[in-house]
Amino acid sequence: MLREFPLNKPGLHPFAELIGLHFTTIADGHSQCDLEVNGKLMNPHNVLHGGVVYSMADTGMGAALYSRLNEGEICATVEIKVAYFAAVSSGTLVCNTRVIHKSQAIAVMESEIENDGKLVAKAMGTYSIFKAKRE
Amino acid sequence: MLREFPLNKPGLHPFAELIGLHFTTIADGHSQCDLEVNGKLMNPHNVLHGGVVYSMADTGMGAALYSRLNEGEICATVEIKVAYFAAVSSGTLVCNTRVIHKSQAIAVMESEIENDGKLVAKAMGTYSIFKAKRE
Amino acid sequence: MLREFPLNKPGLHPFAELIGLHFTTIADGHSQCDLEVNGKLMNPHNVLHGGVVYSMADTGMGAALYSRLNEGEICATVEIKVAYFAAVSSGTLVCNTRVIHKSQAIAVMESEIENDGKLVAKAMGTYSIFKAKRE
Amino acid sequence: MLREFPLNKPGLHPFAELIGLHFTTIADGHSQCDLEVNGKLMNPHNVLHGGVVYSMADTGMGAALYSRLNEGEICATVEIKVAYFAAVSSGTLVCNTRVIHKSQAIAVMESEIENDGKLVAKAMGTYSIFKAKRE
Numbered sequence: 001m002l003r004e005f006p007l008n009k010p011g012l013h014p015f016a017e018l019i020g021l022h023f024t025t026i027a028d029g030h031s032q033c034d035l036e037v038n039g040k041l042m043n044p045h046n047v048l049h050g051g052v053v054y055s056m057a058d059t060g061m062g063a064a065l066y067s068r069l070n071e072g073e074i075c076a077t078v079e080i081k082v083a084y085f086a087a088v089s090s091g092t093l094v095c096n097t098r099v100i101h102k103s104q105a106i107a108v109m110e111s112e113i114e115n116d117g118k119l120v121a122k123a124m125g126t127y128s129i130f131k132a133k134r135e
Numbered sequence: 136m137l138r139e140f141p142l143n144k145p146g147l148h149p150f151a152e153l154i155g156l157h158f159t160t161i162a163d164g165h166s167q168c169d170l171e172v173n174g175k176l177m178n179p180h181n182v183l184h185g186g187v188v189y190s191m192a193d194t195g196m197g198a199a200l201y202s203r204l205n206e207g208e209i210c211a212t213v214e215i216k217v218a219y220f221a222a223v224s225s226g227t228l229v230c231n232t233r234v235i236h237k238s239q240a241i242a243v244m245e246s247e248i249e250n251d252g253k254l255v256a257k258a259m260g261t262y263s264i265f266k267a268k269r270e
Numbered sequence: 271m272l273r274e275f276p277l278n279k280p281g282l283h284p285f286a287e288l289i290g291l292h293f294t295t296i297a298d299g300h301s302q303c304d305l306e307v308n309g310k311l312m313n314p315h316n317v318l319h320g321g322v323v324y325s326m327a328d329t330g331m332g333a334a335l336y337s338r339l340n341e342g343e344i345c346a347t348v349e350i351k352v353a354y355f356a357a358v359s360s361g362t363l364v365c366n367t368r369v370i371h372k373s374q375a376i377a378v379m380e381s382e383i384e385n386d387g388k389l390v391a392k393a394m395g396t397y398s399i400f401k402a403k404r405e
Numbered sequence: 406m407l408r409e410f411p412l413n414k415p416g417l418h419p420f421a422e423l424i425g426l427h428f429t430t431i432a433d434g435h436s437q438c439d440l441e442v443n444g445k446l447m448n449p450h451n452v453l454h455g456g457v458v459y460s461m462a463d464t465g466m467g468a469a470l471y472s473r474l475n476e477g478e479i480c481a482t483v484e485i486k487v488a489y490f491a492a493v494s495s496g497t498l499v500c501n502t503r504v505i506h507k508s509q510a511i512a513v514m515e516s517e518i519e520n521d522g523k524l525v526a527k528a529m530g531t532y533s534i535f536k537a538k539r540e
Contacts, residue, residue: 014177015184018153042149043194049150050212051190058185059178077185078376079396081216081351081486083513083529085506100527101490105375106348106398108488108527122505122513124488124529126349126396128376213511214531216351216486218378218394220371235392236355240510241483241533243353243392257370257378259353259394261484261531263511284447285454288423312419313464319420320463320482325456329448347455351486 013059019052021059029099031063037090037115048088053095057082057111057123060097065107065127068099074132075107080125091116105129148194154187156194164234166198172225172250183223188230192217192246192258195232200242200262203234209267210242215260226251240264283329289322291329299369301333307360307385318358323365327352327381327393330367335377335397338369344402345377350395361386375399418464424457426464434504436468442495442520453493458500462487462516462528465502470512470532473504479537480512485530496521510534 008022016022019041025032033056043049058080065075094114101108107129113121143157151157154176160167168191178184193215200210229249236243242264248256278292286292289311295302303326313319328350335345364384371378377399383391413427421427424446430437438461448454463485470480499519506513512534518526 013179014175015186016178018175019186040149040153043151043197044148045209049190050193050215051150051154051186054189054193054215055184055186058189062178074180076222077219079216079218079349079378080185080189081214081529083214083506083531084212085513087211101488101524103490105400108349108490110527119506122515122529124486124527126488130375214484214513216394218371218396220378236353236389240535243355243484245392254371257380257394259351259392261353265510283449284445285456286448288445289456310419310423313421313467314418315479319460320485321420321424321456321460324459324463324485325454328455328459332448344450346492347489349486349488350455350459351484353484354482357481 015055016059019055021056023063026063026067029064029068031060031067031097032094033060033063034092034094036092037088046089050084053084053093053113053121054080054082054123056093056095056113057097057125060095060111061109061125061127064097064099064109068102069129072132073129075127075129078126078128080123082121082123084121086118086120088115088120150190151194154190156191158198161198161202164199164203166195166202166232167229168195168198169227169229171227172223181224185219188219188223188228188248188256189215189217189258191228191230191248192232192260195230195246196244196260196262199232199234199244203237204264207267208264210262210264213261213263215258217256217258219256221253221255223250223255285325286329289325291326293333296333296337299334299338301330301337301367302364303330303333304362304364306362307358316359320354323354323363323383323391324350324352324393326363326365326383327367327395330365330381331379331395331397334367334369334379338372339399342402343399345397345399348396348398350393352391352393354391356385356388356390358385358390420460421464424460426461428468431468431472434469434473436465436472436502437499438465438468439497439499441497442493451494455489458489458498458518458526459485459487459528461498461500461518462502462530465500465516466514466530466532469502469504469514473507474534477537478534480532480534483531483533485528487526487528489526491520491523491525493520493525
């Protein structure tokens with residue numbers, strides 16, 4: 001159940017479109033998204049910019065947590081730490097994220113990012129949960 | 136002195152171009168870069184994606200550290216933690232970064248990101264320093 | 271104003287006593303605590319255990335935040351990241367902490383730890399703020 | 406194989422003795438240590454001080470990494486982030502740590518801390534690896 005999560009619909013998530021991120025799973029406190037490495041995402045050393053990997057984790061954490069929120073709740077990133085294990089220069093990135101802790105107001109997620117099956121980064125982050133304002 | 140840092144030249148830093156990041160200072164262990172918030176950088180809530188803010192910090196840390204490296208040295212991100220203080224929906228972001236510790240093999244930087252003068256995020260990160268391979 | 275913060279009174283903060291931590295300032299979103307390095311705090315390499323430095327930051331963050339809480343509010347550590355810049359083997363440690371962001375439910379603090387005037391570690395951490403249960 | 410790791414011997418690791426930490430496993434990039442919660446480790450709210458949990462992770466990471474070092478190599482903590490999921494007031498803490506990445510100069514470990522079988526904290530940290538100076 002997605003509860004309005006903008007799963008890949010054109011126009012719904014501009015930044016995801018800009019970097020080519022797509023979701024393949026959002027359910028039960030878990031999410032999976034992927035992305036094809038391409039020339040627009042590179043840094044000056046012709047290596048994938050770390051911000052792309054980070055963005056997969058941040059987006060993936062939001063999605064994983066959304067699948068566990070109650071009606072009328074939204075969430076926001078409080079902080080994320082990401083550690084890099086290897087440079088990426090081509091291929092597919094897959095980011096698996098799961099909720100590892102959730103209380104009423106705080107949730108903690110972790111993401112593992114693989115490049116063609118090899119673990120290249122891991123992230124752990126905190127989100128706050130709050131009631132959406134009625135519009 | 137930039138020592139080949141790809142300061143804003145078209146084609147040299149594709150991901151910086153993709154998100155609209157430009158440097159205004161790189162010197163003496165300090166860097167400053169800025170970015171105009173625009174619709175392509177938004178998340179589904181019409182708020183700036185956290186990955187953009189993170190990318191400013193990551194890029195800014197590399198630049199700040201480059202200004203302190205010796206001839207023939209390069210660096211890579213080991214890990215970065217970023218904390219968010221406010222949502223951003225428009226205006227200009229400015230990211231100031233400085234080296235707060237540097238040994239032979241490790242450096243630590245911190246970045247403060249302001250949106251129209253208001254502190255909206257802070258990051259602290261670790262880079263490794265190593266000799267570039269002769270080509 | 272301390273609002274029941276157990277400033278150095280014997281028996282009030284057992285772990286602070288165990289490691290020899292004392293507060294010298296708690297006010298206006300800032301705290302300062304210090305500690306004399308001694309043999310009981312060492313690791314097998316005869317260097318101060320990193321957990322002691324961390325404990326100064328964690329305790330200092332709680333104290334700095336307490337000075338900004340409203341009546342009936344308490345706080346708890348959500349997460350802390352600490353980075354070490356130098357090994358410590360003797361002398362005095364002083365930890366200065368300040369609140370760098372505070373909303374209704376979340377606060378972010380940073381701590382700088384000096385050993386005889388030299389910066390040896392820096393930490394950034396998140397606390398949650400909530401209403402104390404009536405007893 | 407412990408390669409000089411001071412496994413629980415009185416006098417070898419003063420801070421571990423001070424807080425009551427004991428190792429039960431150090432092998433193949435994994436370590437396990439435990440600790441009985443007691444009154445000396447409490448904060449003013451009569452809850453275990455977060456520095457104790459952190460110290461288990463930091464000590465456990467060093468031990469897990471030592472089991473993977475080569476002859477003549479030593480390591481030091483670069484940075485650790487710890488996230489707390491529940492307060493601890495009694496019982497036994499068990500900290501399991503494993504190396505999740507290791508290059509020549511850098512290693513990344515993660516630790517999970519359980520209190521009587523319940524996950525109460527998780528940490529991810531970076532260590533540097535270097536040659537020990539000949540004495």
